[in-house]
Amino acid sequence: MDLYRRALELIPGGTQLVSRRPTRYACGVSPVYAARAKGARFHDVDGNEYIDWVSGIGAIILGYCDDVVDDAVRDQIGRGVNFSISHELEIELAEELVKTIPCAEMVRYAKCGGEACAIAVRIARGATGRDKVLFCGYHGWHDWYLAANLDAEANLNAHLFPGIEPIGVPRALAGTAIPFPYGDLPALGESLEAHRGEIAAVIMEPLRSELPPEGYLAGVEKLAREHGAVFILDEVSAGLRFGMQGAQGFVGVTPDMAVFAKSISNGYPMGVVMGRREVMQPAERMFISSTYWSDAIGLRAALTTIREVRRRQVPAYLAEFGARLITRINEAAASAGLGVKCKGLPIHPHLDFPTTDPAVRAKLSTLYVQEMAKRGCHGYPSFYLNAAQGQPELDQTAAAARETFVILAQGLEQGTLDQLLECEPTQEAFRRLVR
Numbered sequence: 001m002d003l004y005r006r007a008l009e010l011i012p013g014g015t016q017l018v019s020r021r022p023t024r025y026a027c028g029v030s031p032v033y034a035a036r037a038k039g040a041r042f043h044d045v046d047g048n049e050y051i052d053w054v055s056g057i058g059a060i061i062l063g064y065c066d067d068v069v070d071d072a073v074r075d076q077i078g079r080g081v082n083f084s085i086s087h088e089l090e091i092e093l094a095e096e097l098v099k100t101i102p103c104a105e106m107v108r109y110a111k112c113g114g115e116a117c118a119i120a121v122r123i124a125r126g127a128t129g130r131d132k133v134l135f136c137g138y139h140g141w142h143d144w145y146l147a148a149n150l151d152a153e154a155n156l157n158a159h160l161f162p163g164i165e166p167i168g169v170p171r172a173l174a175g176t177a178i179p180f181p182y183g184d185l186p187a188l189g190e191s192l193e194a195h196r197g198e199i200a201a202v203i204m205e206p207l208r209s210e211l212p213p214e215g216y217l218a219g220v221e222k223l224a225r226e227h228g229a230v231f232i233l234d235e236v237s238a239g240l241r242f243g244m245q246g247a248q249g250f251v252g253v254t255p256d257m258a259v260f261a262k263s264i265s266n267g268y269p270m271g272v273v274m275g276r277r278e279v280m281q282p283a284e285r286m287f288i289s290s291t292y293w294s295d296a297i298g299l300r301a302a303l304t305t306i307r308e309v310r311r312r313q314v315p316a317y318l319a320e321f322g323a324r325l326i327t328r329i330n331e332a333a334a335s336a337g338l339g340v341k342c343k344g345l346p347i348h349p350h351l352d353f354p355t356t357d358p359a360v361r362a363k364l365s366t367l368y369v370q371e372m373a374k375r376g377c378h379g380y381p382s383f384y385l386n387a388a389q390g391q392p393e394l395d396q397t398a399a400a401a402r403e404t405f406v407i408l409a410q411g412l413e414q415g416t417l418d419q420l421l422e423c424e425p426t427q428e429a430f431r432r433l434v435r
């Protein structure tokens, strides 16, 4: 917290990523600054060790400091990472992606997820000659996306979080980014109809921790095609966790374009935009250009990560491990007599607390984060998996959860949640996150 106070004097907002703000966890109890990490665990600057149930906010899929990926990167550093001319790795990675991801016929690179989404939207606009974008979910910080809140400040509430003022986003972009609700095909159809002939792209996260309604994503694809809009799946968070063909292979829907980042390179900066030739080819006439998109560290890390995820059969391992985690957490809840349920798809389980009152839920959730942190488990009331997590993490987490759930049950029963909390409840709205 001393470091954080220093940071607030020097860095507006304190952190580079909102999800790293201490107020997103149990502020003052949860770890704030990491010193080093290996496998499933990290140490904070105070020397405490934690199991990381956030997996580098999703960027880690094999585990921290994976020997194979890091050796490949070290080898690349010895040969050079940024040249005046191109590097063959650009083609090798593109060939690997085309072989792996169903929608990929052509590929462009970036350094992170939001940037890759912005490139995808630019290409879709350029390829269709249209301006408006229909979106569902979170797609980064760029103008095209935050423009949604120029029309109504609540537009991003369900997709990102409440309280985001689109400060600094040109007002001229009002009406160009329009949200649609997940799972509601008629609502999407109405929006496409209302803006007939104007929609460049329909971009969405395919799924998070629940399966989409039967036929929903195929329905979105059909509607987008009927309206001549480019259908983009944002697979930044899902990565290769659902399967080697990404979430699109898992749900059996092939979009026109897809965006990957985060876990595609096990923590090294890398983003990828890929898609059908017809949609991607027009990008050759668009100015989409950056020095660092061909840096060989990201390329080497991505190529090695994809091959290691395949070789180690990581998606199957995560599905099986996640199922065991759900069972162990639910056993811990039952033994503590707390009606909390661990549920959702095995690769991304989450806790459902026994209350309908949002204020009580915030307290229970923060108390859970606080007590788990004290027992060496860092995370939200949800679990982001990576392949380095195994039996020791399962055992330690189940034991920590049992003790934590006993405390939560007592707090609920005796009405002492406020006394048990050593911090403010976790803040979900953006504006209140700002000091």
Ligand SMILES: Cc1ncc(COP(=O)(O)O)c(C=O)c1O
Binding pocket: 112, 113, 114, 115, 117, 137, 138, 139, 140, 205, 234, 235, 236, 237, 261, 262
């Ligand atoms: C679905 C999705 N899209 C885009 C992004 C933005 O990625 P980045 O933080 O690498 O810019 C994220 C980040 O969490 C994401 O989950």
